[in-house]
Amino acid sequence: MSGFGMIGEYPNSDGIVARFSGTLESFDLSTEFILPGRGVTALFGRSGCGKTTVLRCLAGLSRMEQGFLSVKGRVWQDGETFIPTYKRSVGFVFQEASLFTHLSVKDNLIFGQRRVKSRDRISKLDEIVSLLGLEQLLSRSVHNLSGGERQRIAIGRALMSGPELLLMDEPLAALDKFSKDEIIPYLDRLFKKLDIPMIFVSHDTEEVERLADNIVLMDQGKVVSSGPLSEVLSDPTLFIAQGPKTSSVIDVKVNFFSEEDRITEVLAEGGTLQIPGKLGDVGSTHRISIAANDVSLAKTKPSETTILNVLPVRILDIHLLDESRSNLLLSIGHQEDKSSAKFLARITQRSLRKFDFSIGEHVYAQIKSVSMVGGPHSKKS
């Protein structure tokens, strides 16, 4: 169930081990997951599936009848222990930033340090201000700030206490598209720098692709899958892979930039891809997204095609979605290599029958377009 292993296998995980079960009126929650000790995790699922409830359990704001939670090897909740919220080293960001209107931006940030003992108080102000680009706002009152600015301050305030865990409940949901586009690069940069686990609730796949390293996928009070984002998104059987906009993400490294064609060549596990435009410096890492609908398959290598990316791939799995559509899981390269990058292709069942594709077959994937969605946040050890 979990891409990071089952709970019993990691009793002393240095990350987060969580299990919450119980009933809220008529809603049954029964979840368990393990997350690494750093990086960004999205709690993802349809409205009402229990994401916020899980986040509240992690913060200690809700207590399920049966619960277990350990963070970096320390038990915050089990049959006997329940560390109250105010004693948990947690930063919490709500959907709408609730800033103190009588305080300036700077004082709102400093307020976040109130519970830190003075002998432990290492001012993080400069670092957080710089990461979130708040320099110009510090002396302002919080009136008349944009939604994106308010949310940046709320996140900064949550980080000022130096929490061991950052929890965010749909932090971008109240923002319009313009404000979201403005705040995401700051979050991207911030999340790459922070060395703590961060968990955010979302039901927006674009947001998740852009910001998350890991995902906990929920449905009707249960965790249906959890693990690294690229693994979960490319599981052809999950509901997240069945919508019209299904896509897979792959982490890549820039290998070469052709000035003449303005094309960047990137290395993925198992092969190379070409991306129009300058993606970044040689050696820089990025995340790309491939829409399943933009991938077509050919039995033999197409010799005359305008499509830039024609990759040798192996078919790892075939999943029939409904009467007409199917998801195929592909792995880059014809050699069998478990570490090869994987992505989904969406083809009609008519094509599946016509070409008689089968699991294990070596074919060619033509990828019509690849979009860049950001970069991995987890520090690889």
Ligand SMILES: Nc1ncnc2c1ncn2[C@@H]1O[C@H](COP(=O)(O)OP(=O)(O)OP(=O)(O)O)[C@@H](O)[C@H]1O
């Ligand atoms: N305190 C409570 N008492 C009773 N029922 C509750 C309580 N809190 C949540 N629920 C119910 O639990 C279910 C899950 O709610 P939750 O807010 O966790 O879902 P969600 O996935 O975060 O939804 P959304 O994306 O719409 O915010 C819902 O049916 C909700 O009505």
